[in-house]
Amino acid sequence: MAPRPPRPEPYDRAEILARWAGCAYCDGPAEELDHVLPIARGGRDVAANLVAACRECNALKYTHTLACWATHGGEIPCACGT
Structure with a gap:
């Protein structure tokens, strides 16, 4: 049985939101966190x-x-197939 990968370091959601002071993509109000390289x-x-x-x-x-x-711009179909 393969060992489980180590758990990622915890992060502070509020700190990440404050660091960006707005949406990283459109400069609108940031309400969520986005994985730049999606987990999927x-x-x-x-x-x-x-x-x-x-x-x-x-x-x-x-x-x-x-x-x-x-x-x-998120339009389907796109080059990454999602």
Whole structure:
């Protein structure tokens, strides 16, 4: 049986939201955290992979990579297949 991977370091949601002072994608009010590289695509749940995002941008980005989302604005179909 393979050993479980180590748990990621805890992060402070409020600190990440305060650091960005608005949505990282549109400068609107940040209400949520977004994984820049989505967990569904191999990203980790660590502070270095999190940015503040408004609900709309976070929902539109969904599981897109940042490059795909920025290029296609979340429109389907896109290059990353989500």
